[in-house]
Amino acid sequence: MKLLLKVSNLNVNYGGIQAVRDVSFEVHTGEIVTLIGANGAGKSTILKTISGIMHPKSGTINYADKDIQNASAAAIVKAGISQVPEGRHIFAGMTVMENLEMGGFIHKRGTDMSATFADIFERFPVLAERKRQDAATLSGGEQQMLAMARALMAKPKLLLLDEPSMGLAPIYIQKIFDIIKTINDQGTTVLLIEQNAKQALSIADRAYVLASGEVKLTGTGAELLANADVQSAYLGG
Numbered sequence: 228m229k230l231l232l233k234v235s236n237l238n239v240n241y242g243g244i245q246a247v248r249d250v251s252f253e254v255h256t257g258e259i260v261t262l263i264g265a266n267g268a269g270k271s272t273i274l275k276t277i278s279g280i281m282h283p284k285s286g287t288i289n290y291a292d293k294d295i296q297n298a299s300a301a302a303i304v305k306a307g308i309s310q311v312p313e314g315r316h317i318f319a320g321m322t323v324m325e326n327l328e329m330g331g332f333i334h335k336r337g338t339d340m341s342a343t344f345a346d347i348f349e350r351f352p353v354l355a356e357r358k359r360q361d362a363a364t365l366s367g368g369e370q371q372m373l374a375m376a377r378a379l380m381a382k383p384k385l386l387l388l389d390e391p392s393m394g395l396a397p398i399y400i401q402k403i404f405d406i407i408k409t410i411n412d413q414g415t416t417v418l419l420i421e422q423n424a425k426q427a428l429s430i431a432d433r434a435y436v437l438a439s440g441e442v443k444l445t446g447t448g449a450e451l452l453a454n455a456d457v458q459s460a461y462l463g464g
């Protein structure tokens with residue numbers, strides 16, 4: 228498979244605190260890759276650095292054969308990387324439809340977006356039913372779907388998902404993982420970070436385990452699900 232993203236020897240600091248230490252990993256076109264690890268392991272910081280919200284102290288982020296570690300967040304969205312942030316950050320005072328329109332901002336003014344909307348509403352029927360409703364009135368699971376749909380409006384090649392199952396009722400957790408799998412089956416490469424390691428590993432082609440800002444272990448999703456250390460540390464024994 229073709230290399231899409233290659234992170235090499237990444238170091239990221241918050242002032243004097245080093246949050247990411249010499250992290251290297253790869254994502255190939257078509258894969259679901261997951262980064263798992265406890266609170267504070269550095270997962271969110273890595274995603275924010277890939278999406279250009281933060282910049283590294285050292286190391287490179289190569290995407291589609293270009294180094295992007297110093298590119299702006301807007302340039303990175305244009306290049307085909309969209310992030311669904313932790314906590315969703317939907318525009319609460321806007322309708323579902325307006326939130327989706329914001330997600331499509333990178334397309335030229337006047338572009339016919341009707342096919343994209345049709346796709347999105349087919350994948351997320353609940354958003355079609357609620358398109359004129361204020362986003363604030365959606366349930367947590369529906370808000371997560373809106374955040375994912377908004378990111379997909381940009382038609383990314385690589386979708387970055389930061390804790391999509393966080394705070395959701397069990398019924399929605401399964402649904403969100405099913406949707407991630409479908410989005411991937413339809414051609415979008417996915418980099419997923421999750422506390423819910425079991426489900427993340429179940430859908431992932433490959434995974435990296437992070438602790439204290441470093442990559443400690445890597446393997447296929449199935450290998451790590453079966454790994455005794457991973458089971459005791461992250462899968463509840």
Ligand SMILES: Nc1ncnc2c1ncn2[C@@H]1O[C@H](COP(=O)(O)OP(=O)(O)OP(=O)(O)O)[C@@H](O)[C@H]1O
Pocket residue numbers: 241244245246264265266267268269270271272273422
């Ligand atoms: N804005 C900040 N200022 C200072 N330190 C920060 C800041 N954000 C994160 N950190 C620190 O950087 C380290 C990595 O945090 P990060 O949020 O990347 O971890 P994480 O693996 O995503 O954890 P979580 O799942 O809890 O979000 C932690 O030690 C955290 O305390």
